[in-house]
Amino acid sequence: MTLCLCFRATENNTHVEDGWGGATVYAVSKVGVSALTVIQQRLFDKEKPNRNISINSVHPGWVITDMTRHKGLLTTDEGARSALFAALDAEVKGKYIWRDCTVVDWYSNEMPNPPY
Structure with a gap:
């Protein structure tokens, strides 16, 4: 809602x-x-x-790009790590991947590392 x-x-x-x-x-x-x-x-x-397809979402962090007006804290290589992790780890399915490649559990009270 x-x-x-x-x-x-x-x-x-x-x-x-x-x-x-x-x-x-x-x-x-x-x-x-x-x-x-x-x-x-x-x-x-x-x-x-029977299909081996993964659907994930990724938070790459605050990356130095046009979107952040180049004020981000992470390089594009650092920002790509979580996307590569989500794409290459076949066991990760239906998850939200944080910038440091940890899986965020929306049902727990644990907060991920700082969002930069």
Whole structure:
């Protein structure tokens, strides 16, 4: 429900006055992608159990790119580590991979390492 409210406010261009702000909208969208990753993997495994396909989402960290206006703290090589890990480890399926290649468990109270 929160995702719908956030995105509706963004579509109506009222997200700032509704309290969502720019960075918050991005964060909410990342949570949505992370949740969808788990759901899609489960559905795919059920519908196509014999296929060896992994669906994961990745937080590469705050990488020095155009998107961060080159103010990020990680190089593109460092940012690519988590994506490569998710792509190459066949056991990792339906997970959210943090920048240091740890799997984030959305159901625990443990916080991942700092988000840079």
